[in-house]
Amino acid sequence: MPEIRRVAILDDYQGVARRHADWSALPDSTRLTVFSEPLGGAEDVAAALRPFDVVVAMRERTAFPAAVIDSLPNLRLLVTTGPANAAIDVAAAEQRGIVVSGTRGGGLTSTAELTWGLIHALTRSIPTEDRLVREGDWERTVGRDLHGARLGVIGLGSVGTRVARVGLAFGMDVVAWSSHLDTGHARAVGVTPVDKEELLATSDVVTVHLKASARTTGIVGRDELALMRPNAFLINTSRSALIDGEALLAALRDGRIGGAGLDVHSVEPLPDDSPWRTAPRTVLTPHLGYVTEGTYDIFYSDALEDILAYGAGTPIRVVAP
Incomplete structure (x- = not known):
């Protein structure tokens, strides 16, 4: 089974990700890191996320073009909140053997x-x-x-x-x-x-x-x-x-x-x-359309399910190129 070692949650601007899902369900050995500010340009994103094998992206706040994906050697699972994400090069991820999972829609x-x-x-x-x-x-x-x-x-x-x-x-x-x-x-x-x-x-x-x-x-x-x-x-x-x-x-x-x-x-x-x-x-307004308690409940709880399913060897809600 794939080992889940380091998980990054990106762009948690309101600092609420930890309360919208029970992250204690992750394996005890898993280290969870939450980023509350934008990471910056492509080089900054690559530098910050290089150690992580799982990344949870909040909609399209951080882009994952092929160049960024190729600079993340440890990445194995990329979760996007929502069922699709135009800011992720899913084909590039698939070529690297990286699973891209989505969540139910919201907003x-x-x-x-x-x-x-x-x-x-x-x-x-x-x-x-x-x-x-x-x-x-x-x-x-x-x-x-x-x-x-x-x-x-x-x-x-x-x-x-x-x-x-x-x-x-x-x-x-x-x-x-x-x-x-x-x-x-x-x-x-x-x-x-x-x-x-x-x-x-x-x-x-x-x-x-x-x-x-x-x-x-x-x-x-x-x-x-x-x-x-x-x-x-x-x-x-x-x-x-x-x-x-x-x-x-x-x-x-x-x-x-x-x-x-x-x-x-x-x-x-x-x-x-x-x-x-x-x-x-x-x-x-600062892209608040989907930013509500109910939508975040769906996004983060589904993201956690995606991670656990991947860790069990049975990825769910896989996004196709």
């Missing part, structure tokens, strides 16, 4: 909930008013009504559908588009299918819920942003690559759209010199 409901948090934060200027109250000021902004406004949902999958249903509950006119939209599903939910141009040109709030791929990268770019109303809000809790960041930043600075709520960023954590730190009319 669908929590991501939809955060989407609405960002929408409310923008439409009612909650961060601004919170700051002003603490500074001794009072009632300086005028909010926007959601009832009767149009919500445009780009991507009506699991998360997009949840977001749409909440919009309907608020009395919004909800429309949706994607290149492969199931119009029957949309109508069954109570959502009106429209083309991309109409959605962008007529929506008061546009929210993006697509998987990142070659087909969807930059799906909201300069031309799409030009179609949006000057007071419309854009929300992204999916992947940063879906939106042309430079084009969005320019539109915000020029006042061509009303604002943006972003939970995902091209570089995470945001660098000190990131222009997004001073971007106008924005509400930014």
Whole structure:
């Protein structure tokens, strides 16, 4: 049976990994190390993780391209939270004889909930008013009504559908588009299918819920942003690559759209010199969509199961290239 000697848990930013699973179930001889800060670039990742035979990665916070995988001679099991991870070169791992195991998914409901948090934060200027109250000021902004406004949902999958249903509950006119939209599903939910141009040109709030791929990268770019109303809000809790960041930043600075709520960023954590730190009319969160107690319970308990199963010689939830 494979011996589990040293296990690394990566990117535990909140310092909670140890309480979301019973790690005492690991063999007594196993040494568990938790990293609570980003490890840095590829060379830093390789240097920090070289002694470990098992690594637990939190989603895509740390990348494992072929070059990093090849620099980890002791690695035998790489666990990703979630059933897949675009930041791991699974084929390279397989060539090295490294098992990549996943966990059950999580975060669908929590991501939809955060989407609405960002929408409310923008439409009612909650961060601004919170700051002003603490500074001794009072009632300086005028909010926007959601009832009767149009919500445009780009991507009506699991998360997009949840977001749409909440919009309907608020009395919004909800429309949706994607290149492969199931119009029957949309109508069954109570959502009106429209083309991309109409959605962008007529929506008061546009929210993006697509998987990142070659087909969807930059799906909201300069031309799409030009179609949006000057007071419309854009929300992204999916992947940063879906939106042309430079084009969005320019539109915000020029006042061509009303604002943006972003939970995902091209570089995470945001660098000190990131222009997004001073971007106008924005509400930014640090990729919190899946970061909830319930999701972490699933991720870490399944990760522990993966490790124990590997140690017993019967790997589970193996991710294929």
